[in-house]
Amino acid sequence: MSLIEEKLSTPVVDSADVLVVGGGVAGVAAAVAARRQGADVMILEKTALFGGLATNGLISWYEPLCDGQGIQLMHGLPEELLRLSVQYGPDTLPEIWKDRSVPVDKSKVSPKKQHRIGGRYATHYSPTMFQLAIDELLVREGVRIRLCTGGVRPVMEENRCSGVITESISGRQAFTARMVIDATGDAIILSRAGVPCVEGQNYFSFVAHEMGAAATENILSRRKWHSIGANLYGGGHPEELPLVSGTTAEEETDFLLRGRLCLLEEIRGHDHMKYDITALPHQAQFRKTRRLAGAYTLTEAVRNVRQERSVGLLCDFDNPGCWYELPFECLYHPGFDNLLAAGRMISSDGWAWDVTRVIPACAASGEAAGIAAALALRKEASLALMEIQTLQDRIRKAGVLLHREDA
8 A cells, every 4th residue: 555645734723621523412412411511512523414323324213211111211311312303393202201291101001112102212203303403402502513524533642632633624623622522433533542442343234214105194104214234133134245344435335335226226116206215324324333442341241230330321222121331431441531432432342232322322321421521621630530429420410310220
């Protein structure tokens, strides 16, 4: 491989107490949580719209906040963002979860995710309406926003990140910060800072949105997923295709082009006047690309096990009655003082990685990271020396449950 040598002088254009890189659900939650703790917060998003896979990626299904037995486990920003996702658009919330001012009628509870009356506290939503609602939330909370701005390189001073180099239509720019939260979904900032990371493996699984001509009461029953390739467990993955990490531009390009061409082949015979593909994903829908190898790695071995240093309680979306408590150490590496992870790239493995990568869990880890970042600023302490009791108290004040027995 030939190399091009570069010597660049990059202007520093702005600074913040907390810089959040990535505007998916995790990044949005982190930015809002840090701002509510009084920090000056800036969020950088490489695309034109917030929401990540939940919106740009068309994965418009908000996984459950309850245990499948009628008990809500997740509160705080995970619930706030669920409600935000349907604030201006349609929903499929089961009847027992519509009005949270009244207790759940346990006689109607069903472990099914999408039972109309007693299903789990989950919903489909309109990704475009969710995007508009996220804009409103960030502006209202006073988070400073830069769209169409990709974070490309951390600025490191030994084990501290003093800022991030970006690329945009403005050219190459630098933003300095006292705390940096990597919410890119791919650990872009962490990996380029030298933080130990682990690559994942992904099946080929492509989702577009389609709509037919039949009129119905709920518009969401017309706006359906058109799925191609593998299911969650790999069933349907093309035998000739290797699994990929999704951490190169070549892999992203192949995924997107292959998915669109397969989709076109499937719809060639449809009636053009009664059928439409209403949306194509604006990003590759990889589940697990690259994640932090943190101070602690969450695994299935600690399912339904209390964690004394928990910063959030997570639902197992596919196994009713199962839950995880998220240790703070999943959000950072002890060799790096002021770098936090949020979202699908926190330190988890195996099925626990699947649990932590979905929308409500991303919101939970984002909220914990945002509060931790603001607290570290106030205490002027490294993450490894964080006073866990103080952090847990702040997270509880935000309405978050930390242990199963709190529910």
